[in-house]
Amino acid sequence: MYHLLNLPRFIVVLVIFVTLNSCQKNTEVRPVFENRLLKIDSISYADPKKAIKGIDSLIAGTEDMNMAENALALFYKGEDYYKNDQYFDAIQVHKRTYELFNQLGDQYNKGRCLITLSAAHIHLKDYEIAQEYVLEALHIAQLIQNTRLEAKANNQLFRLHYILKDYKKALGYIQKSDSLFIGSVDTTSVIAVKGNIATIYVQLKDYNRALKYFSEALALSQNSKDARTVVSLLNNIGYTYIEAGDYESAEKFLRGSVKLNKSINTINASPYKGLGNLYLLLKETDAAKRNYQEALKIYELKENHKEVIEIRDKLISIYIILGDYHKALAEQVARDSIQKMVNIKEKEQLLSFANVKYEVKEQASELIHQKQINRTNRLLFVSAIVSLVLLLIALGFFFYNMRLRSAHKASELEQRLLRAQMNPHFIFNTLAAIQNITLEGNPIKSSNYIAKFSKLIRQNFDYVRKEKIGLNKEMEMIINYIETQKLRFNDKFSYTIDIAPEIDSHKIMVPPMLLQPFVENSIEYGLKHKEGKGNLNVQVSKESRSLKFVIEDDGVGRSVMARQIKISEDLHATDIFKERLKRRGKGEEKSFEIEDLFDSSGVPAGTRVIFKLQVL
Incomplete structure (x- = not known):
């Protein structure tokens, strides 16, 4: 009888012992x-x-x-x-x-x-x-x-x-x-x-x-x-x-x-x-190239894309110094391909992380909704949710298709813009000018122009994919472009950049590469053919809630050039420029105008381009 009465107590002790033992093991x-x-x-x-x-x-x-x-x-x-x-x-x-x-x-x-x-x-x-x-x-x-x-x-x-x-x-x-x-x-x-x-x-x-x-x-x-x-x-x-x-x-x-x-x-x-790096500083370019190529093999093997991009940048500079422009261009293409892949991978990672965060929030939201469903008419609530989801899916497909069409059009515009900006004649003429400076035995001047030209190419590739950049970056790129053109034409013209003092160029965002086509036209079809030294002036001023841009030259003028060559509007990216303004949907394309300038005797004396952007 005593043993039977104590059996439950024994079982309780046994259960506690097993539980504590399992917790300890856990x-x-x-x-x-x-x-x-x-x-x-x-x-x-x-x-x-x-x-x-x-x-x-x-x-x-x-x-x-x-x-x-x-x-x-x-x-x-x-x-x-x-x-x-x-x-x-x-x-x-x-x-x-x-x-x-x-x-x-x-x-x-x-x-x-x-x-x-x-x-x-x-x-x-x-x-x-x-x-x-x-x-x-x-x-x-x-x-x-x-x-x-x-x-x-x-x-x-x-x-x-x-x-x-x-x-x-x-x-x-x-x-x-x-x-x-x-x-x-x-x-x-x-x-x-x-x-x-x-x-x-x-x-x-x-x-x-x-x-x-x-x-x-x-x-x-x-x-x-x-x-x-x-x-x-x-x-x-x-x-x-x-x-x-x-x-x-x-x-x-x-x-x-x-x-x-x-x-x-x-x-x-x-x-x-x-x-x-050491041999490049010592100007032993062949030794520098060999070591960079060894490093490149290893970084590519380890898929260290950041270092691969940096090494290829160094090799581009070395090949330009050595005058091997075909290899320099090949390295640039390979470098940009890797950069594009890295950008895509980073975007995918960010999207993946955002999706994980969204799933966590969605799970918490579902728990709250579950409690609400228990208090209300479940069938009616579920029906409403299903209807809403179907509507959202339909809207999602609609907007998704619209975004696809818009993205395709933007991609075409981007490619056309890049082709217009990176004129092959300009690239090879500039490289030839740099080569001449190198042959003249002026390595410092040559190195400076290589740096400017390399930066200009990088800016063109980087900025063309962006919707907006700072006004200061746009003006830096224009200055770099003009300086490179001055090298080509042996300082045949001078230029001024005038930004109104009340404009904070670091804070104002503008579409990239708007000015370069018109600056190129001023140089190629105005100042290039002028006898004597010409002048190019770029002005940015504030007008109400807009920025006013003026590009003016004192070259031979459009009327003179029209008699010599057929100037295609497509060639100078004017139609691309107007299309870009139209896509902004602010009516800015209406402000665009080109004026032919004449002196007091009625002789053509240059061209003026004017347009406005609503960015303030």
Whole structure:
């Protein structure tokens, strides 16, 4: 009887014991599981994609995985996404792991998640969000008195302020991190901190201190026999010596980096890039070209598009200097193709991130609607929603088709505009003029015009795809274009740019490349054929709520040129210009007029173009 009465109590105790035991196991990571994770993580730096697949296989193959193990596996997966530059995926995974570690009460790993979230948002240029995450991580670190986590948070704050070019604050944070690592056995982190301090001093142009910290980091990495870190530091020291103007020392360290890379069978493009920069400064163009080409092969292999674009820019300049304009043009085409691909990829990533945010908000909205449905007539509500959705879908298809037609028309207009702006005769004549200056033995003048011409080409390709740019950028491009034309015609004309003082050109936005066709007409069909030196004047003034543009020259005039050659309106992009104004829907095309100018004797004395934009 006694045993029967105590049986329920025994069952209750047993249930409590089993529950507590299962809860305890739910917060513990089994050593076998952790060892398998660490083994997968060991390959993450070399091949993060393979590491992600390994973690997914581990999660799928572990049937009795508890919450702590799931959180840790997801944490490593988020880290691998970050290492593979998949920042949107890293953010989503780490938000989930943050919640899991929060439920487990694991403050340390919460802080680690926050630091990676901050780093990912820095890459996406969401600096305010990045700062919020890292400050929360710093608070957690100080709360649990974890020196390592606090040092990493300070290091992240250094990165943020370094990117924002607030070098004094960045130096303060990294020095704080350095003080927290004093006496630490974590040599890898100490080396990284010292390298970051050196980087700050490079930016502050205090090269002696920069080299001091790089040398300390190098000594530590050599003691730890970390060859990859040694390579990176040798490369950084080489770059610092370039900045300091000690080219002999720079070459020594960069070649040492290349040699060590080969000895450990590692592919690294940075030393070749550094040597390319060095030889370009020394005007050893062939050596610079060889090293840049080596760097380009590696960056293309690693799909580092940002560096590929930078290296191709350098090769374009070298080929122009060498007079190999066909290769320069080929490099420019390849460079622009990669830039276009990068822009598309960035847009797709932004769209993906926006969709994820939308899905999260949509889920929350559905929960609210569900409660409302329970209080009202469900059938009527659902019918109304279905009707609305169908209407929205119909409207969506309608507007989508309209946008497609508009985008197609805009694309055609963009291509026509670019063809009109980048006249092949102008390009090759300018290159020939630059070549003549080079042959005359004036490298400084030649280099200046190469820079202007390269910038002009870049501006044409960049601005043609934009709907609006600042008035200051439009005028900069016009000045660059006129200067390039002056080179072609050996200063046959002078020019003035007159912007009314009450106009803030940095704040006013205008459609890009509106002025260039008319400036080109003034030069090609007016000033070019004038006997003696001519004048070109561009005026921008404020008139009511509009900007008034006037392009005037004192050339031979349209009437004279009409007798010599047939001037096609299409050739000079006038019809493109009018169409662009019409697409703005403000009636600005009505303000466009061309005046023929005559002197007191009735002889043609130039041309004046006038139009207005409603941008104020």
